[in-house]
Structure formats: C-alpha cells, structure tokens
Amino acid sequence: MESSRHDMVGTKADADRALPGSYGHAPSGYRLPPATRLGAVELQVSHLARSLEYYEQLLGLAVLARDDRTASLGGVGATQPVVMLREVPGTRPVAPGSRLGLYHFAILLPDRPAMGRFIAHLADIGARAGSSDHLVSEALYLQDPDGLGIEVYVDRPRGSWRRADRELMMATDPLDLADLVRAANGVPWTGMPIDTVMGHVHLHVGDLDAADAFYAEGLGFDRMVWRYPGALFLGAGGYHHHLGTNTWARGAVAPRAQDAKLLTWTLVLPSLDDVAELRTHLALRGVATTEEPDGMLLADPWGTPVRVRA
Numbered sequence: 138m139e140s141s142r143h144d145m146v147g148t149k150a151d152a153d154r155a156l157p158g159s160y161g162h163a164p165s166g167y168r169l170p171p172a173t174r175l176g177a178v179e180l181q182v183s184h185l186a187r188s189l190e191y192y193e194q195l196l197g198l199a200v201l202a203r204d205d206r207t208a209s210l211g212g213v214g215a216t217q218p219v220v221m222l223r224e225v226p227g228t229r230p231v232a233p234g235s236r237l238g239l240y241h242f243a244i245l246l247p248d249r250p251a252m253g254r255f256i257a258h259l260a261d262i263g264a265r266a267g268s269s270d271h272l273v274s275e276a277l278y279l280q281d282p283d284g285l286g287i288e289v290y291v292d293r294p295r296g297s298w299r300r301a302d303r304e305l306m307m308a309t310d311p312l313d314l315a316d317l318v319r320a321a322n323g324v325p326w327t328g329m330p331i332d333t334v335m336g337h338v339h340l341h342v343g344d345l346d347a348a349d350a351f352y353a354e355g356l357g358f359d360r361m362v363w364r365y366p367g368a369l370f371l372g373a374g375g376y377h378h379h380l381g382t383n384t385w386a387r388g389a390v391a392p393r394a395q396d397a398k399l400l401t402w403t404l405v406l407p408s409l410d411d412v413a414e415l416r417t418h419l420a421l422r423g424v425a426t427t428e429e430p431d432g433m434l435l436a437d438p439w440g441t442p443v444r445v446r447a
Contacts, residue, residue, distance in 0.1 A: 176403030241286030245336030
C-alpha cells in the first residue's frame, strides 16, 4: 500500500472490533501455524558499497557480516539479519513497477518512539519518503539505490484493529508525522533497534486468483483483506498481513537475470515438523520444492522464490 491508495474496506463508523477469530478467511486445507513469522529477505544489487551506504546511513541497519560480494544487516546489536545483500556483476537498477516480484519489503520497528526517531532522522538528513496511516499500522515508503521498494512501519495495538464483516479494516490515510515525532520525546536516532524484524513482504503478481491458490490454499495463509481493487493481503496467526500481493504492475515482466531484484524471502515456521507437514501438503498439490538443511525452497507462479525454514 502507498499514500496514493484509497481506503481498502468500510469506514470506521461501520466497523466492529477485530477480536481474535472474528476476522479473516482460513484456507480450506493446510493452515500455517499461529507462530509463523518472516525471516530475512535477500536482494540482488548492482553495487554493494553503494547499497551498504544507504542501508547503514539512511535506514540505520548494522552490518552483521560482510565479504567482497555479500553483506547481512540487522538491528544494532542484533545477531539475526533482516536484509541480505548480494552484488552480482552486471546488475542494473529497475524502475518501480516495471517487474513482477518485489513491490516492497517491510521492516517492522518495535514501537512508536522508534518510528518517531526514524522520521526525525530522515528529516535531519533531508531524505524524502512517502507515508501512510493504514489503521493497523503507520508506515513510511522509500526506494533503495537500485529502485527496490522499502517500507518501514510500526504496528498499532491489536486491540485497536477493526473489521467490516470478516474483513480486516486497512486504509491509506494521511500519516500524523508530527505525533510520531513527539512520541520520540527528543531522543536522537541511533539506528534500527535490536528487536527490529521483517514484518511483511509485498509482491507484484500476474493474477490474484492464482496468488490466492498458491499462497492461501497452497502455503496456508489466511486471507485478511480481499476486496481492495487489485490486491490481496494474507497473514498467519491473526496478523494483518505477512504477505501482500497486487496486480498494480499489470503487463510487467518477471525480473531478468541482470535486474536488481528480490532473490528470496523467508517464511519461518515453529518446528521442522511444521515444515514437513507443509512439504507434504505442497507435494499433494503438485508444487515442486527443493529440500534444504532446515527447510525447503519453492517459487510462486511468477518465479518469485520463497524459502521456508524452521
């Protein structure tokens, strides 16, 4: 979602509280465990040094490991990455919306003060960002040097979420930037907090029915928002969305080998038994997977890879 989009569903006046179990449509068969979360995204970039300058200085991520061609980044003091960068010689930046696959990946901050500090930091360095109030969250939108989309956001408490029938209410309203900055209470930005995580991934796809079949009936996500034109939002464990899909890049082609792009995103299940159960379900649906030491790798109908691990 971006600031140019309109309300997704209903209005505040006709909404009910989104109590646990009162919203969303579960898949007909396999359903992801409630404790499902996202791991790191891996990105193909054109110039590692240029990307690191952006991800460190503007976003405030810390380098956890690095070699000549790759780097892993996470919150300051963290041990687990949220973003992994891979420089591939000959890679070219892409124009937003020109390729299927990544629309944006979304970095989730732990609280509103952290979001306020980040907004003040962007203002201090003169960086431009889009912004939106999504009712369930408050978000900023940026693009890295290769044209890859990034969201940085903070969730609102689940007790404040609303639903219209069984559909979770999400919107794209103006964001109260000043209120978020006030929440920082004048504390300066010192980088992404240690408990920063990957909150969700949003993908350009070629067809929403096929996305529903693959990601809901296949991978086992619940449908959270489905009436917004050209988009479908899916989550596990009652979360507003771990995955967004849209057809807003209609006519776009799949990324080429030399394009900057999303190489993989990661779905983390609670246990190896959960991974095995999903693998069996996917095999029955005829979905090809490649085994990995703690999970598997598969691709959606448009070639976007997702890694599933315990």
